[in-house]
Amino acid sequence: MTTPQLTKNQALVFDTLTKAEAPLSAYTILDKLRDHGFRAPLQVYRALDKLLEYGVVHRLESINSFVACAHPDENCHSHGLVAFAICESCGQVIEFHDHEVDHRLMGWLKSQKFKAEKSTIEIRGHCASCAA
Amino acid sequence: MTTPQLTKNQALVFDTLTKAEAPLSAYTILDKLRDHGFRAPLQVYRALDKLLEYGVVHRLESINSFVACAHPDENCHSHGLVAFAICESCGQVIEFHDHEVDHRLMGWLKSQKFKAEKSTIEIRGHCASCAA
DNA sequence: ATCAATTGCGTAATGCTATAACGTGTGCGA
């Protein structure tokens, strides 16, 4: 998927996520963009939907938040699973890919004749800095 | 973790989940239990918290729902990751465990000095019956 | 037996997350 030119709203949301040091909720993004004319949640959600579609943003299901893709250049996303380690202290997210895990999971799913479409792999815990 | 005797509310919620053929949201559980005296979401959430703690119920983060554990007898949960395949047509959930995936993920996390505490692995798609 | 601490329960209020429904404007090809 090649990323088309972003619209104004999409660019604002993407910028906000890119500059953030931790995942942001849709409503947090909304608050950060009020000065730029954002007034309603839907403006954020609509932009996020497109950014997710383009693959430049990920949604973290376990914390209802969004994060800019850490590997926008690699094309891993098209043929592999993405996993996230999320620090519950500082919020930092490490995004990673592992074809071994990928193959193993896909193999199991295939044996069950389950047709996979979307995947979520999220590990919550504490990062090296925060693990005291 | 050994499961203590369930309280009345906990047993009602657990029963509801056990009988269900698909994951249920907290509010759906609430509706199903109104005849048994449930009036507020908190009654459900409190019971769910305990059931999750005992490991007899799982939360599916990607669909904000809860499901009874499919392997209540095995003690896999204590030393391994749990994964779910969720059919978006019929709602059916397949719960499975794979030590290979487990080791691989944990190895990676260890290399990052990340201390894992909770994990979420959920694959959404279509089950064998629904995959037309 | 009594007191204190813990746990569960009931209710009301609130907060956070996400979508539905409606209408407007703009660009672009038929």
Add this chain to the structure above:
DNA sequence: TCGCACACGTTATAGCATTACGCAATTGAT
């Protein structure tokens, strides 16, 4: 010019989860 697709703005609503308060039952010393 018409029709269509798409982005946008606004209001209202739906869905998910927690905070806060008080009371009752249980437990476990003293």
